[in-house]
Structure formats: C-alpha cells, structure tokens
Amino acid sequence: MSNQVTHPYIPNSVPAVREQMLAAVGAADIEEFYADIPASLRVQGSLNLPAPFLAEAELERHVSSLLNKNTSTRETLSFLGAGTYNHYVPAVVDEVISRSEFLTAYAGEPYEDHGRFQALFEYQSMMAELLNMDVVNVPTYDGMQAAATALAMAGRITGRRGIVLVSDANPDALSKVSDYVRSFMDLSIVPSINGTADLQAAALAIGADTAALWIQTPSFHGALEDQGEQLARLAHDAGALVVVGTDPIAYGALAPPADWGADIVCGDIQSLGIHQWFGGGRGGFIAVHDDPTFVLEMPSRLFGLESTDVEGEYGFGDVAWDRTSFALREEGKEWVGTAAALWGIAAGVYLASMGPTGMAELGETLLARTAYAAQKLAGVDGVQLCDSALHLREFAIDFSNAALSSTEAVAALRVRGIEPGVVLPGNCLLVCVTEQITAADIDTLAATLTAVLKEN
Amino acid sequence: MALPVAPKPVLRRFHQARWDEKIIFELSTPGERGILVQQSEPAATEALALREDRLAPLRRTAAPVLPELAQMRVVRHYLRLSQENLGADFNIDIGQGTCTMKYSPKINETLIGTPKLMDLHPLQDEASIQGVLEIFWRMEQLLAEISGMARVSLQTQGGSAAIWANIAMIRAYHESNGDGQVRDEVITTIFSHPSNAACAKAAGYKVITLMPDADGYPDIDALRAAVSPRTAALMITNPEDTGIYNAKIREFVDIVHEAGGLAAYDQANANGILGITRASDAGFDLCHFNLHKTFSTPHASGGPGAGASCVSEKLVPFLPGPTIDKVAEKFVINRDHPQSVGVVAPFYGVAPNVVRAYAWIMALGADGLRQAAETAVLNNNYLLAKVLEIPGASAPYAEGKRRIEQVRYSWQELFEDTGVSSEEIGIRMSDFGMHYWTSHHPYLVPQPFTLEPTESYSKAEIDEYVAVLAHVAGEARSNPEIVRTAPHNQTVHHIHHDDLDDPARWAISWRAYQRKYPSN
Numbered sequence: 001m002s003n004q005v006t007h008p009y010i011p012n013s014v015p016a017v018r019e020q021m022l023a024a025v026g027a028a029d030i031e032e033f034y035a036d037i038p039a040s041l042r043v044q045g046s047l048n049l050p051a052p053f054l055a056e057a058e059l060e061r062h063v064s065s066l067l068n069k070n071t072s073t074r075e076t077l078s079f080l081g082a083g084t085y086n087h088y089v090p091a092v093v094d095e096v097i098s099r100s101e102f103l104t105a106y107a108g109e110p111y112e113d114h115g116r117f118q119a120l121f122e123y124q125s126m127m128a129e130l131l132n133m134d135v136v137n138v139p140t141y142d143g144m145q146a147a148a149t150a151l152a153m154a155g156r157i158t159g160r161r162g163i164v165l166v167s168d169a170n171p172d173a174l175s176k177v178s179d180y181v182r183s184f185m186d187l188s189i190v191p192s193i194n195g196t197a198d199l200q201a202a203a204l205a206i207g208a209d210t211a212a213l214w215i216q217t218p219s220f221h222g223a224l225e226d227q228g229e230q231l232a233r234l235a236h237d238a239g240a241l242v243v244v245g246t247d248p249i250a251y252g253a254l255a256p257p258a259d260w261g262a263d264i265v266c267g268d269i270q271s272l273g274i275h276q277w278f279g280g281g282r283g284g285f286i287a288v289h290d291d292p293t294f295v296l297e298m299p300s301r302l303f304g305l306e307s308t309d310v311e312g313e314y315g316f317g318d319v320a321w322d323r324t325s326f327a328l329r330e331e332g333k334e335w336v337g338t339a340a341a342l343w344g345i346a347a348g349v350y351l352a353s354m355g356p357t358g359m360a361e362l363g364e365t366l367l368a369r370t371a372y373a374a375q376k377l378a379g380v381d382g383v384q385l386c387d388s389a390l391h392l393r394e395f396a397i398d399f400s401n402a403a404l405s406s407t408e409a410v411a412a413l414r415v416r417g418i419e420p421g422v423v424l425p426g427n428c429l430l431v432c433v434t435e436q437i438t439a440a441d442i443d444t445l446a447a448t449l450t451a452v453l454k455e456n
Numbered sequence: 457m458a459l460p461v462a463p464k465p466v467l468r469r470f471h472q473a474r475w476d477e478k479i480i481f482e483l484s485t486p487g488e489r490g491i492l493v494q495q496s497e498p499a500a501t502e503a504l505a506l507r508e509d510r511l512a513p514l515r516r517t518a519a520p521v522l523p524e525l526a527q528m529r530v531v532r533h534y535l536r537l538s539q540e541n542l543g544a545d546f547n548i549d550i551g552q553g554t555c556t557m558k559y560s561p562k563i564n565e566t567l568i569g570t571p572k573l574m575d576l577h578p579l580q581d582e583a584s585i586q587g588v589l590e591i592f593w594r595m596e597q598l599l600a601e602i603s604g605m606a607r608v609s610l611q612t613q614g615g616s617a618a619i620w621a622n623i624a625m626i627r628a629y630h631e632s633n634g635d636g637q638v639r640d641e642v643i644t645t646i647f648s649h650p651s652n653a654a655c656a657k658a659a660g661y662k663v664i665t666l667m668p669d670a671d672g673y674p675d676i677d678a679l680r681a682a683v684s685p686r687t688a689a690l691m692i693t694n695p696e697d698t699g700i701y702n703a704k705i706r707e708f709v710d711i712v713h714e715a716g717g718l719a720a721y722d723q724a725n726a727n728g729i730l731g732i733t734r735a736s737d738a739g740f741d742l743c744h745f746n747l748h749k750t751f752s753t754p755h756a757s758g759g760p761g762a763g764a765s766c767v768s769e770k771l772v773p774f775l776p777g778p779t780i781d782k783v784a785e786k787f788v789i790n791r792d793h794p795q796s797v798g799v800v801a802p803f804y805g806v807a808p809n810v811v812r813a814y815a816w817i818m819a820l821g822a823d824g825l826r827q828a829a830e831t832a833v834l835n836n837n838y839l840l841a842k843v844l845e846i847p848g849a850s851a852p853y854a855e856g857k858r859r860i861e862q863v864r865y866s867w868q869e870l871f872e873d874t875g876v877s878s879e880e881i882g883i884r885m886s887d888f889g890m891h892y893w894t895s896h897h898p899y900l901v902p903q904p905f906t907l908e909p910t911e912s913y914s915k916a917e918i919d920e921y922v923a924v925l926a927h928v929a930g931e932a933r934s935n936p937e938i939v940r941t942a943p944h945n946q947t948v949h950h951i952h953h954d955d956l957d958d959p960a961r962w963a964i965s966w967r968a969y970q971r972k973y974p975s976n
Contacts, residue, residue: 007824009559009752009816010831011914018831021838021915033833033858034732036701041737047601052821056563059819063567063811069587072575076584080577083802090491092527096534098565104543106555106755107893112472112886114947115541116757119534121965122480128965129520135964138758141613142802152658175798179624183660226514255516278588279578279803280810282613283760290968292959301758304956305479305963308949314479315951319962325654327897330663335654337616338748341758345534352480352530353490356519361493364504367511368496372503390510414581422579439497 005054073276073419077441081394081432082220082422083143083170084279085271087249088436093273093349097342106338110316117316120341121303123348127285130251130351130359131265132258134290137300139283139340139347143268144173146284147214147245148180149334150266153286153297154212154241155185156333162209162240163187166197167216167225169245185211195223195389203234210240212264217246217257221430222370222394223387224254232261247271248285250366250392252359264288273350274343283340283347296323299334365435366393369442373433376446382453386428396428397421403456412452418445467927468920470889471945473539480533481966484523490530521967540947542891544755548917550839551882551891553862553906554649554697556727556749561819564752564812573811578803582788588811589787592780592804595814602825603723603743604736605766610805611776615724616651617801618744618763619691622720623659624797625742625767625774626689629718632774632795639688639717645674647696647864648722650896661688668900672700672853679711687717694738695725697895697906698852699836699859709739718742718771726750727910728833728861731826741768747806751813762809776800831911832861835918839863839909842922846929848873852901862908864901867929871903876932876939878903884931884942888924 006013012021027033034042053059073086080086097103102116110117120138127136140146151163163185165174178187190201197215206213213235217225225231232242243264244257249271257265265287274281288294295302304319318324325332354362374395378385382402385395399406406429413420421431433442496504504511525533549557568574576585596608612618623642630639642656645666653663664682669675674692690712695701702708709719721735721743727750735743747753748761755761767775773795781790789804820828840863843849848870851863867878882892882905895906909918931939943949955961963969 005824005827007820007827009561009819010824010828010911011917012831012835012911013827017915018834021834025837025841027837027858030830030834033830033837033860034701035858036703037729037733038703038706041706041733043731043734043737047731047822047825049598049601049822049825050818052824053818054821054824056819059815060563060567062818063591063815064570066587066591067567067570067572067811069590070572070576071580071584072571073577073580074571074575078577078580080579082579084578086575086577088494092490092530092534095531096538099535099538099543100545100754101538101541101543102757103565103754104545104560105541105757106544106549106552106557107758108542108552108891109883109886110951111883111943111946111948112542112547112889112891113757114472115537115539118477118479118540119537120757124964125479125481125966126522128967129522132520134968134971141617141759144799144802145617172799172802176800179798179800180658224514226510251516252520253516254514259516275574276577277574278576278585278807280613280760280805280807282802290959290964295959295964302964305966305969306955307952309952310949313476313948315948317951317953317956319956319964322957325650329650329665329897330653330657332650332654334658335616335620335651337619337649337651338614338746338755338759338761339617340613340760342756343760345757349530349534352523352525352533353527354493354522355488355490355524356522357489357524358491358493359522360516360519361495365494365496365500368500368504371507372496372500375503375506390507390514419577419580435494438494439500 076417076419077444078419079421079431079433079445080419082430084276085434086276086436087271087434089273089275090350090353092353093346096349097346102342102345117303119345119348121305121316123344124303126348126351127287130248131256131287133265133287135295136285136287137298137302139269139285139344140300141339142282142284143245143266144176146266146286147173148177149299150243150264150286151177151212151214152181152334153264154243156297157293158211158241160209160211161185163212163214164190164205164210165214166190166202166231168192168219168221169216170220195221195387196225197227197231199227199230202231206234206238206240210238212241212243215244217244218392218394221386221396222391223389224392226390228257228260250363252356253363253367269343269347272347274346283343296320297333299324299336301336362435369433369437370395372439373431373442376442377431380446380450393434394430394432396424396430399427399429403453409449409452413448416448418448420445466923468888472947474947475536475540477533477536479966480523483525483529483533486524488524488526490525490527547889547891548913548921549891550907550909550913550921551885552893553908554895556908556910558752558910559912560752560754561816564815567815568808568811573807586787588807589780591811591814593782593787595810598817599745599764599766602730603766604734605743606769607767607772607775609765609775610762610810611801612763612765613801613806614759614761614763615744615746618765619651619722620655621765621776621800622742622744623655624800625771626718626720627659628774628797629771630688639686641686642689642691643682643687644691645696646900647698648691648693649724652691652722656691672698673702676704676707679708683711683715683717685716687712687715689718689720691720691722693722693725695860697864699861699863700854700857701860705738724749725861728829730829731822732829741771747809747813752816753809753812760806760809762806780804828911835909835911835913836861836863839907839918846926848929862906864904864906866901867903867905870929870932874932874936876936878905880939881928884928884939885924887943887945890921890924
C-alpha cells in the first residue's frame with residue numbers, strides 16, 4: 001500500500017480489511033489489478049501535489065482562510081448584474097436544497113427517487129404558469145445554453161439557417177451562441193434603436209431563410225421590448241419562429257412572451273432563489289407550447305405525470321425518451337447530461353413560496369426601483385441615460401459628459417464601498433437594481449457619484 | 457415478545473417513505489402567503505408612474521396560477537418529497553454504475569456555506585475576490601498535475617458540457633490549421649459515453665463508432681480502417697464502462713495522431729486510476745474530468761456538476777475564456793485570448809463545486825488520491841468475485857481479467873432461465889433500498905447492469921448489496937411474480953408508460969394535464 005493512513009473517506013483503507021479482501025479474490029496485492037496498464041503509462045512515484053490537510057480541522061482552517069480573503073456583496077453596496085443577480089433567497093429554498101436526500105441523489109428510477117421527479121415536475125408546471133406555456137424542460141446548464149439550443153431547435157424545425165437578433169444581447173451569451181450553432185446556422189444582428197428593436201431594419205433582415213427572430217427582453221441593458229407583437233407578426237409572416245430570451249423574475253407583473261407571439265422562450269433561472277455563487281449558480285429553461293413538432297426537438301429531459309397500478313397515485317417518467325442522446329447517441333437531439341436539476345428544485349420552492357401575489361409585488365418593486373434609480377442617476381451632473389426605453393432591473397448610463405470616465409468612476413466609488421455597476425464599451429456603465437437595493441441605497445449611489453464627479 | 461431481540465435478519469425490511477403527496481397546485485388555498493417581499497417606496501412608485509404610458513401595454517392582465525401556500529406548508533410539502541428520494545447519503549449507492557457515487561464530505565458543505573462564496577458577484581473588484589480566484593487557480597494546478605496536461609478550464613457545469621468544450625476546441629484547432637473543412641469526422645467507441653458522439657454531431661461532425669472486439673476492447677483494426685485525412689479526433693473513454701483497461705491506448709492515440717487528428721480522453725471513469733496513469737502519459741491532447749464524479753461534489757439530483765477540460769500545450773490558445781492567471785502574486789481574470797473558442801458557460805464555473813472538489817483533493821493529497829483509486833479498484837474486484845458467485849450473473853468480455861473501477865454485468869443467463877429482465881431486477885432492488893442501473897443504450901451487453909463501488913463503501917456494505925442482489929436473483933427463480941410485480945415497498949407502485957410517448961396524452965405540466973384531462 002502506498003499509504004498507511006486509515007482515511008475517514010475510505011473505509012476499506014483499514015489494513016486488515018484490505019488483506020481480507022485481497023485474499024477473497026486471490027490477489028497478492030493491489031498492483032495485480034493494474035496489470036493491464038503498461039509500465040510506460042504508469043506514473044512513476046507520487047503525483048506532485050501539495051501536502052494534504054488530513055485533520056478536518058486543518059482543512060477547515062485552510063479553505064476558510066482562503067475564502068475569508070473575499071469581500072461579499074453583503075459587505076458592500078452592489079449594483080452589479082450583467083447575468084448574475086443579487087435577489088433575495090428565501091430561507092425555505094436553502095433548507096430544501098440542502099437536504100441530503102436531494103443534494104446527494106443522482107439518477108435513480110422514478111420509484112426510489114419519486115421525490116425529485118415530483119419536485120421537478122412541479123418546477124416545470126410552475127414555470128409553465130409563469131410563462132403561459134405548457135412545456136418547460138428539466139433545467140439545462142444556463143440561459144446561454146438554453147438560447148443556443150432554442151435557436152438550434154428553430155433551425156431544425158424550419159429547415160432554415162438564418163438567425164436575426166434584434167436586441168442587445170449579453171456579449172458572453174452571443175459568444176456562446178455563435179460558436180454553438182455555427183456549423184448549421186448563420187447569425188445576423190440588427191442593431192437596436194434607443195434600446196429596443198429597429199422594426200424597419202428587422203423587416204428588411206427577415207427573409208425566406210430566416211429560421212428564428214431572436215429577441216432578448218429585458219435586453220443586456222435591461223430594456224423591455226415593447227414591439228413584441230409587431231416583431232412576431234413580421235417573423236411569422238416570413239415563416240420564421242420567434243425565440244425570446246428572457247428572465248422570468250417579473251412575469252408576475254408583466255405579460256409573458258407567449259402572450260405576444262413567442263414560439264420558444266428561454267433564459268436563466270438564477271433570479272428564482274439561487275445565490276450568486278460567483279456567477280456559478282445558473283440553470284437554463286426552455287419553454288414551448290404543447291406541440292410535438294417543438295417538444296420532440298428538445299434535448300433536455302422532460303418529466304411527465306403518469307398513472308400507476310393504484311388509483312389516485314401519481315407516478316412520473318421521462319417523456320419521449322427516444323429523442324435524447326441518452327437513447328440515440330448522435331441521432332438524438334443535440335446532447336444531454338448532468339445539468340442543473342437541484343437549481344430547478346430551488347426555483348420550484350421559490351415560486352411556490354412567492355405565489356402569484358409575491359411574484360406580482362416583486363415585479364412591481366423591481367420596475368419601480370429601476371425607474372427610480374434611472375431618474376436619480378440621470379439627475380447626476382454629466383451623467384445621461386443611454387436610452388429612453390422602459391427598463392427592468394438594469395439600465396446603462398453614459399459618462400461622456402462627466403468629469404470621470406465610467407472606469408474611473410467605478411474605481412472612485414469602490415473606495416467608498418460601492419460597486420456601482422459593470423463598465424460597458426463607449427464610456428458607459430451598466431447599473432443593476434434588485435429588490436435588495438432600497439430607494440435609500442439608490443440615493444446613496446447618486447449622492448456619492450455626484451460627490452466623486454465634483455471632486456474631479 | 458421479550459428480549460433478546462438481536463440480531464437483525466440479514467436483509468433489511470426497508471420501506472421507502474410514502475406520503476401520497478398531492479401535486480403542489482392541489483394544496484393551494486387562495487390568499488395564503490409563503491413569504492412577503494420588499495415593497496417599493498413612494499418615491500420609486502412615483503418614478504414608475506411617470507413611465508406608465510410605456511408600461512401599461514406590457515402589464516400582465518391575468519395573474520399566473522401559481523400555488524398559494526403558507527410557509528410551513530411549503531416546507532412540509534418539499535420535505536415530504538425529499539423523504540421520497542433516495543440520496544447517496546442513505547443507501548449503499550454502488551448500483552448507479554458509471555456515476556461514481558462516492559461520499560460527498562460534510563465539511564465541504566460547511567465550507568461553501570459562507571456569504572464569502574454564496575454572495576460573491578463574478579464582476580466584483582478583483583482585489584475583493586482574491587481568495588476564490590486563488591482556489592480556482594490552485595484547483596487548475598492540481599488537475600493539471602493529476603492529468604499531466606498543460607492547462608485546465610473549469611468553466612463548464614458537467615461532463616457533457618466539458619465534452620462540448622473539448623469538441624469546440626478540436627474544431628477551432630483544425631480551422632486554425634486551415635483544414636477545418638477537410639477534417640469532418642470524429643471517431644468514438646460504443647462504450648464511451650453517448651455525449652461524445654452526440655456533441656461531435658452537434659458540432660457538425662460525422663460520427664464513426666467503433667464496436668468492441670471479441671474480448672471487449674475497442675477494435676484497433678477498426679480504428680486503423682476508420683482514420684483518414686478526414687479524421688478530426690478520437691473521443692474515447694478508458695477504462696470504458698466495462699471496466700476493462702485498454703492496454704493499447706497509446707497505440708490508439710498514435711494512430712490518430714499519424715492521421716493528423718487529435719485525441720480526446722473522456723475521464724468520467726478516472727476514479728480507479730488517479731495517480732496511477734495520466735492522460736498525458738498516453739499522449740492525449742485533451743481530456744475532461746467530472747468533478748461531481750471523481751472529485752466528490754454531490755450529484756445534486758442531476759446537477760449542477762462541474763466539468764474540467766484539460767489540454768496539452770498546443771490546445772491552450774483555444775481554451776474557453778476567461779482564464780484565471782497568477783501575475784506578480786496576484787490572481788487576475790484574463791479575457792485576452794484571441795484564438796479562444798469563446799465563452800462556453802457563464803463566467804468561471806460552478807464555484808461551489810470547484811471549492812468542494814478542491815477541499816476533497818486537499819483532504820487526501822497525492823497518497824490519499826492513490827489510496828482512493830486503489831481502494832475503488834479493490835472494492836470493484838471484490839464485488840466482481842462476489843457477483844459472479846450468483847447463479848445467472850456474468851461479466852461479459854475479457855474473461856479472467858481484473859477490472860478497474862466498475863463492471864458491466866449481464867443477467868442474460870438468468871433471463872433465459874426465468875424470463876425476468878434486468879430492468880425488473882432493478883425495480884425489485886429498490887424494494888430493499890438499493891439503486892440499480894442498467895446504464896446507457898444500446899444494450900450491447902444483453903440484460904445489462906453496471907455496478908461501481910468506488911472507495912466509499914465498506915466491505916460489510918458491499919457484502920450487503922451483494923446479499924440483496926443474490927436474494928432478488930433467487931426470487932427470479934423461486935417466485936418470479938414478486939419480482940415482476942415490484943416495487944412493493946416503494947413510494948408508488950408500478951408506473952405505466954404508455955402516456956409518456958404519445959403527444960395527445962402526455963402531461964408535461966399540471967396545466968397541460970388539467971387541459972387534457974378535465975375533471976368532471
């Protein structure tokens with residue numbers, strides 16, 4: 001044996017047990033099990049890794065000391081968004097998803113893992129209500145993947161190559177989508193006007209080879225698209241599908257995209273009860289109507305309700321399993337693997353806790369505080385709003401006429417304990433306001449920004 | 457009855473929780489609230505009123521039909537559902553072969569549960585995130601050493617996503633050499649995870665799948681026949697899901713390299729070879745690990761996991777961005793990678809899982825990793841010997857050979873004797889609180905089941921699993937009806953399947969169910 005420590009994670013590291021097991025299989029030593037690995041491929045000696053912290057207390061001290069170097073968004077006043085949002089996570093959500101029955105489970109059958117099937121079916125169902133569509137997937141990785149897949153689905157359904165993006169999309173999402181679909185589809189971008197789609201230019205860009213009109217609302221800059229119906233008509237008249245990327249957070253107050261003609265709706269669920277996790281708490285949803293032409297193009301798992309041998313008993317199972325790459329390998333729809341199920345359960349608990357009233361009130365709070373923040377920051381000397389669209393949660397401000405550049409302003413405000421936003425090209429700043437930011441916090445930002453601009 | 461009462465019978469009289477719980481919509485009482493939310497201030501409400509002209513047409517007219525439940529009712533509902541779910545913490549989870557169901561240490565949950573990780577924003581001032589950046593950077597160094605590769609991206613959220621990142625890099629690499637158009641084929645093997653084939657296809661490649669030879673090894677002659685100037689890459693697992701280590705792996709890689717292709721190593725099955733052999737030793741250009749398998753992060757009911765894409769020097773320019781670099785003793789986020797395939801997932805990766813996996817490696821060190829691998833392999837070969845003692849069970853291919861960390865077994869003989877299928881055996885296993893997995897299609901091994909004991913289960917637990925397996929196999933002969941009508945001790949009884957494949961009848965949400973099956 002290479003090590004004499006009996007490790008708490010490795011019960012059969014007890015020497016006597018190992019000897020017993022080796023004897024039971026007639027092996028002289030462990031090396032015998034590796035006989036098939038040629039000597040030339042064997043690691044000589046030990047891996048060159050740092051010394052371990054064998055005592056749990058030492059490990060705790062080491063990792064905590066590293067994490068303690070961080071300053072969290074609770075310790076500053078954070079207006080950071082751009083894909084990861086500081087929404088409140090109800091305690092109930094964390095309680096449920098830290099239960100080890102859910103946390104440590106994986107891919108059991110719908111008998112011994114009935115609970116996760118029901119919790120995810122309910123997640124699908126609550127998202128379906130919020131989005132006013134009948135079919136929502138078990139979460140994929142994130143909204144970028146969801147958008148890439150939604151657009152690829154549109155390509156397969158229409159047999160066309162063209163994607164026409166008419167909104168300001170998150171540059172990272174654009175990077176992901178472009179590389180994901182480029183073997184089969186071509187992306188063209190119609191620049192927005194004053195925050196929302198340029199209807200006339202969109203009409204010219206949509207043609208006989210357009211598979212999808214891609215709308216982001218709210219856009220990367222938080223602008224809400226209010227020409228959805230006209231855009232959808234343009235697309236549908238040309239035989240194209242309408243793919244809408246969105247955030248579900250405000251659909252208690254706002255009409256969901258299906259109401260104005262969206263065929264496929266996709267986005268992130270991080271806002272629905274998932275912590276920021278340094279940008280790593282993400283799940284993606286794809287929603288469609290209950291039409292097999294669409295449903296059978298979805299790569300993700302879909303859990304469906306079923307009957308059992310007992311009356312009134314709910315069973316669950318995989319819907320249309322034979323479309324997946326698990327069943328058909330490369331003949332399946334794209335690919336599927338371990339993605340973000342636990343975040344789906346979290347989002348379900350969140351929606352169940354919020355209910356229709358909570359989601360409606362939250363939507364109003366977000367819209368109101370965003371409007372207030374835009375009003376206040378537009379009143380800071382030298383600062384202007386980048387567009388006049390209606391915004392949800394985020395908006396961009398322009399520093400061209402200010403005493404500091406947006407980058408300099410960020411540096412000056414950080415010294416004062418404020419993360420004012422994400423710097424954008426063109427001397428702009430993307431400011432994010434969630435329900436965690438009060439009007440008083442917004443006043444603080446505006447006053448501090450005014451002060452630092454005056455000092456320079 | 458009176459004492460003495462010990463000992464217990466050999467087989468556990470298990471019964472899964474059965475709450476007969478309604479769908480959450482059925483629990484709704486209009487007006488109940490689960491949580492109250494922040495209300496906007498008058499000044500904010502007034503600011504919004506000024507935008508009402510633009511807002512009014514966007515307003516929702518009918519409220520979403522979400523359930524309305526008081527908070528404790530939400531808790532009770534979901535905790536009942538959790539009890540109806542068999543986490544790895546509760547069972548001897550060696551039946552979900554290929555999944556590496558190992559112990560996820562509790563200290564790692566404690567470590568991640570701090571605002572200094574949960575409440576970090578990815579675009580904060582770099583000075584305020586030096587600790588987490590250092591952990592990402594250190595984790596990359598650890599995995600580079602474990603794989604022997606030059607650099608590592610931790611951006612993806614699972615193994616299949618890491619495979620996608622690898623195929624995206626392969627595509628970019630060939631394009632940069634000017635033969636992206638010509639190299640349009642990817643070769644894989646039938647016992648490699650289906651995502652290797654599926655991701656290659658989604659990236660635009662034609663897929664060639666090698667079948668095993670008579671001994672269960674990927675057929676090297678078939679590989680020689682398959683490679684050509686059109687070969688972009690070989691994407692292969694080793695050991696494959698059979699648990700057989702392919703000793704000719706270096707030759708496989710060399711054959712592909714001679715044809716100008718790249719070789720990508722799916723290391724989902726790395727648990728038995730940590731510190732024993734490395735991707736670089738066999739000449740691979742890329743590999744990936746699943747942090748939720750080999751490196752202990754909890755499987756989370758199906759994610760989030762975390763993937764690590766590891767590459768050799770020549771693929772480094774194509775890594776997904778951004779990277780986390782160390783410059784003059786500071787950790788920095790570097791977005792300046794002109795040849796990068798771009799962003800494959802948001803920001804830097806699944807931070808909680810990177811921290812958990814880092815803590816797991818640092819709890820073990822080089823000797824501990826090797827001890828984990830060796831013990832996983834010992835456990836597997838011990839299990840193999842015990843399973844083969846059960847009449848009707850077999851381990852096809854490579855007879856008499858030792859296996860690495862798992863085995864794909866077959867009940868073909870039992871099926872021929874009794875008509876009881878592997879799937880039915882699996883459902884009956886759940887009656888004893890055990891998972892059991894037939895694993896991936898196609899069923900090249902007839903009546904398959906795949907067991908992977910990892911290093912986490914004790915000899916006594918492995919013996920218990922085998923005792924249940926032997927008991928159920930015995931039932932298939934003595935009382936096949938009890939197996940066929942299983943489950944008996946589960947949350948629900950036998951589930952029907954016919955509605956799940958029929959668009960007119962399937963119900964993928966409660967609203968769709970209500971529409972299709974209106975109550976009288």
